[in-house]
Every structure is written in C-alpha cells, then in structure tokens.
Amino acid sequence: MSEQTEQVEQRNKRYNKYVNAVTPKSSIFKSLIKSFWVGGVTCLFAQGIFELYQWAFPSLDTTTISAYMLCTIIVLAVILTGAGVFDKLGRYAGAGAFLPITGFANAMASSAMEFKTEGLILGSQTKFFSVVGPVLVNGVVWSALAGLIHYVISLF
Amino acid sequence: MTSVTILKGENTTFLPKNLQSVSEAETVQSPEKLAPAKAKQTVFFRNPPRICAGAAVVTQREADGPVGEYFSSVVDSKMGEKNFETAEIRMLKEAVTSAAAKAGLWPRELDLLLAGDLLNQITSSSYVARDLGIPYMGLYSACATMTQALALAAALLDAGCFTNIACATASHFSTAERQYRYPLEYGAQRPPYAQWTVTGAGCSIVSSSAEHGPRITAATFGKAVDFGVNDISNMGAAMAPAAMDTLYTMLRETGLSPSDFDLILTGDLGKLGSDILRDLMREQGIELGQNYSDCGTLIYDNTQKVYQGGSGAGCSASVFNSYILDRFLKDCYSRIAFLATGALMNPQSTYQGETIPCISHAVIIEK
Numbered sequence: 001m002s003e004q005t006e007q008v009e010q011r012n013k014r015y016n017k018y019v020n021a022v023t024p025k026s027s028i029f030k031s032l033i034k035s036f037w038v039g040g041v042t043c044l045f046a047q048g049i050f051e052l053y054q055w056a057f058p059s060l061d062t063t064t065i066s067a068y069m070l071c072t073i074i075v076l077a078v079i080l081t082g083a084g085v086f087d088k089l090g091r092y093a094g095a096g097a098f099l100p101i102t103g104f105a106n107a108m109a110s111s112a113m114e115f116k117t118e119g120l121i122l123g124s125q126t127k128f129f130s131v132v133g134p135v136l137v138n139g140v141v142w143s144a145l146a147g148l149i150h151y152v153i154s155l156f
Numbered sequence: 157m158t159s160v161t162i163l164k165g166e167n168t169t170f171l172p173k174n175l176q177s178v179s180e181a182e183t184v185q186s187p188e189k190l191a192p193a194k195a196k197q198t199v200f201f202r203n204p205p206r207i208c209a210g211a212a213v214v215t216q217r218e219a220d221g222p223v224g225e226y227f228s229s230v231v232d233s234k235m236g237e238k239n240f241e242t243a244e245i246r247m248l249k250e251a252v253t254s255a256a257a258k259a260g261l262w263p264r265e266l267d268l269l270l271a272g273d274l275l276n277q278i279t280s281s282s283y284v285a286r287d288l289g290i291p292y293m294g295l296y297s298a299c300a301t302m303t304q305a306l307a308l309a310a311a312l313l314d315a316g317c318f319t320n321i322a323c324a325t326a327s328h329f330s331t332a333e334r335q336y337r338y339p340l341e342y343g344a345q346r347p348p349y350a351q352w353t354v355t356g357a358g359c360s361i362v363s364s365s366a367e368h369g370p371r372i373t374a375a376t377f378g379k380a381v382d383f384g385v386n387d388i389s390n391m392g393a394a395m396a397p398a399a400m401d402t403l404y405t406m407l408r409e410t411g412l413s414p415s416d417f418d419l420i421l422t423g424d425l426g427k428l429g430s431d432i433l434r435d436l437m438r439e440q441g442i443e444l445g446q447n448y449s450d451c452g453t454l455i456y457d458n459t460q461k462v463y464q465g466g467s468g469a470g471c472s473a474s475v476f477n478s479y480i481l482d483r484f485l486k487d488c489y490s491r492i493a494f495l496a497t498g499a500l501m502n503p504q505s506t507y508q509g510e511t512i513p514c515i516s517h518a519v520i521i522e523k
Contacts, residue, residue, distance in 0.1 A: 011383065012383050018435075022435075024348045024349055087343045088343075109341070114340055117239040117241070
C-alpha cells in the first residue's frame with residue numbers, strides 16, 4: 001500500500017513539474033509596467049484632487065483635506081464598480097488597481113452588489129466584508145502590534 | 157500560447173507501473189469479440205438508443221464564437237429575470253423544451269430528465285424538473301455531467317427502461333463565478349491559463365423508439381483521477397489526466413484506435429488542457445491527430461479574451477447539441493468519441509489545500 005502511495009506521489013510530482021513547464025505565465029515585466037502606470041495615474045489624480053481642495057478650502061488643515069480627497073476617490077471607485085468599468089481596469093492593471101484605496105472600495109462594493117439578490121441583510125450586509133475581511137483583520141492586528149512596539153520603544 | 161514542450165526522461169511516465177503494463181492479451185480487437193469481464197469500465201449497448209434531437213441555448217458571447225450559427229437560440233444573460241440563477245434555470249428549461257419540440261414531443265411526454273449543473277445542490281436542474289413535472293434524476297459530475305447523462309440514459313434505454321430520456325446540463329458564467337471565485341465586478345486578475353465559464357444550456361433527447369439520429373453504441377464510465385494539481389484556475393491541467401485515463405481505457409477496451417474515429421471530442425479542457433492530453437496520450441503510445449478537438453477551444457475564438465477557452469457544464473452540452481449533432485445530420489461523421497471532463501472540487505476543499513480529483517465519462521456515438 002505504502003509503495004503504491006509513494007508511486008502516486010512521485011507521479012503527481014512529475015506531473016506537476018511538467019504542468020509548470022507547459023503552463024503559460026504572465027510576463028512579470030509587462031504586469032509591472034501596467035500596474036505602475038495605472039497605480040501612478042490613480043495617485044496623481046488623487047493628488048490633483050487634494051490640491052484642488054486645498055485651493056478651494058484654504059481654511060481646512062491637510063488632515064481634513066486628505067480625508068475629503070480619500071472619500072472622493074472611494075466614491076469614484078464605487079461608481080466605476082457599479083458602472084462595470086473597475087473590473088476591467090483591475091483585470092488590466094492588477095496591483096495598480098487594487099493597492100490604492102480604490103481597490104478596497106471596489107472589493108466592498110462588488111461584494112455588496114453581487115449578493116444583493118439574497119436580500120439586504122442576509123445578502124449584501126453579510127457578504128460586505130467577504131473579500132476585504134483579511135485586509136481589515138491584518139490592518140487592525142498589525143497596527144496594534146506596531147503601536148505596541150512604538151510604545152515600548154518610547155519608554156526608553 | 158507558447159508551444160508545449162514534451163519533456164523526456166523522468167517526466168515521461170505519468171502512470172504508475174501497475175497501470176502501464178497492460179499485456180497484449182488484455183487488449184481486444186473488436187467490440188463484438190469482447191468478453192464482458194475484460195471490459196471493466198466500458199458498457200456496450202446491444203440496442204443502441206438514438207439521440208433524436210438536441211437544443212442549445214447560449215448568450216451572445218457564445219454566439220459570436222466560431223460555432224455561433226449552430227446554436228438553436230441566443231438569449232440575454234439575465235433573460236429579464238431578477239437574478240442570474242433564475243436566468244440559468246430558464247435557459248436550461250428552454251433547452252429541454254425546445255429539444256423536446258424538435259423530437260416532436262411535449263415536455264411532459266418525456267419519461268425521465270437526467271440533468272445537472274454547477275450550482276450548490278444542483279438547484280437549477282431541480283427547479284427545471286419541478287417546472288416540467290416529469291420524473292427526474294439529478295446528476296453531478298461537474299462539467300462532465302453531459303456525458304454522464306448520455307451514458308446513463310443509453311444504459312437505461314438499452315435495458316428497456318423508458319422510451320424518451322432528456323439529458324440536460326447548464327452553466328452560467330455569472331453564477332459559477334460567484335460560487336467558485338469572486339464577485340463579478342471585483343477587479344481580480346486572471347492568470348493566462350484560466351478558462352471562461354460558458355453561459356449556456358444544452359439538452360439531448362435520447363430515445364429507444366426513434367428512427368433517425370446518431371446512436372450511442374458504447375459508454376466508458378470514468379474513474380476519479382487526481383494527479384495532484386491544486387490550482388483552481390488551471391482546470392485544463394487538472395482534468396487532462398482524467399480524460400487520458402478514460403480515453404485510454406476506452407480505446408483499450410473497445411480495441412479501437414484514434415483513427416477509427418472521425419472525431420474525438422473532449423468537453424472543456426481548453427487549449428492548454430488539450431495540449432497536455434495530447435502529451436499524456438503520446439506517452440501511452442497513442443497519437444491524437446487532426447481528429448481530436450475540444451469543445452472549450454471550439455466555442456470561443458482567440459479574439460474573445462477567454463484565455464484558454466470555455467469551460468463549464470454548458471460548454472460541452474451546448475457545442476455537442478448544436479454543432480456536433482448538426483454535423484451528424486449532414487453525415488460528416490460516422491463515429492465519434494465524446495468525453496466531457498469535470499473537476500470534482502468545491503471552494504472549501506481547495507481552500508483546505510486539497511488537490512482536485514477529476515472525472516471523465518466517454519460515450520461512443522455512431523451514425
């Protein structure tokens with residue numbers, strides 16, 4: 001029995017090696033270029049909104065303005081998701097689309113849209129964080145850890 | 157796609173030794189001479205039932221593909237329903253009713269419905285069965301459900317049970333996507349080896365009383381084969397070994413060679429999976445030539461951004477029940493082998509790190 005299992009394992013190993021050799025891979029260089037320019041343009045656009053708000057509301061401080069700017073691009077990302085544009089952008093740009101906060105907004109909006117058919121509470125609200133859940137958990141855990149380290153260092 | 161390199165040396169034997177050593181005595185020359193004990197997986201039908209009609213319902217995306225003109229109806233992917241699941245049910249129902257109509261039957265005159273789909277607890281098929289009000293057996297072999305249904309129907313009819321059996325399957329891109337992957341509008345990237353779930357439904361009416369139509373003469377029931385692939389996107393690579401296992405067994409047990417077929421058609425291996433299957437068969441000493449094709453590569457063309465081609469239970473069902481049956485009617489084929497392949501995983505099993513067991517059932521269809 002064990003001999004047969006070993007044989008099967010060896011066969012699977014060989015097969016996976018073969019599959020790896022024949023499976024077409026996406027070119028890393030191309031992906032990097034695509035995500036760099038889309039991510040860059042997103043950030044440039046956000047910075048433009050930031051400057052615009054700074055010019056329009058001179059009385060506000062930079063923290064408030066950056067919060068306004070973030071809200072604006074989140075709303076824009078949600079609108080693009082609803083219009084069915086963002087998934088195509090995401091498919092093209094990869095990390096360039098999902099690393100900025102726009103990706104987070106897209107993940108939440110798309111989940112909410114997708115599960116709307118099961119009702120607002122059992123559908124949309126339950127599944128709201130189904131894609132972004134890990135982002136939230138990691139965000140909270142690691143920032144808490146960073147805070148703790150910062151506190152310990154500040155004691156000395 | 158980059159050309160597939162055949163790796164020699166240590167990569168050349170995929171089958172365990174005990175499976176490889178099939179002695180000459182075990183191979184049989186013709187179906188007639190075959191002793192039942194030797195054909196373990198293949199069933200030969202003494203009264204081969206006929207596929208008297210078929211219908212395929214697809215959306216515009218499939219209709220834009222190379223075999224688009226053969227589909228019996230083209231619908232909107234939501235069909236004016238409130239959700240995609242309901243649309244899938246309606247597509248499947250339409251496929252069954254229009255196939256029955258082509259066979260000159262009312263849907264309620266069908267004796268049995270053998271149907272399956274990709275959704276949890278195969279609800280689409282069950283709702284269709286509820287609406288039609290005929291005896292129903294739900295089947296699940298993922299994307300291989302179409303050939304499973306055909307093989308079972310043929311076996312039942314051969315045994316003298318029932319007269320007209322409807323074999324139907326459906327899949328829908330939007331419902332499969334949310335069940336197996338991500339929300340539709342989520343901007344996730346697909347690897348270049350991914351496949352695109354076909355939105356379509358197909359139905360064949362298999363009948364023991366029909367005078368016309370191709371006959372199902374033999375069926376090979378497949379084993380669940382797992383070569384240790386656990387990448388949910390690389391379905392072609394996961395399913396190719398199952399197709400190889402069934403095709404090899406079928407050829408061995410019937411004593412036929414690939415050149416005896418006008419067409420060897422797999423379900424939804426896609427471009428990559430087909431190439432892998434060719435390699436795997438070559439290792440078994442069987443060369444699949446020009447007469448080998450795959451529904452997943454037939455249904456879309458290269459410009460449609462579907463990566464390696466179509467997949468899903470509706471892929472083989474819609475291509476078979478439109479294009480292939482049509483070619484049979486035009487006497488282009490005298491014998492084909494039709495093997496759909498299915499991946500028997502669910503999202504939980506893949507998250508738990510399990511590899512993907514796959515299955516392939518084959519039917520031999522003759523004029």
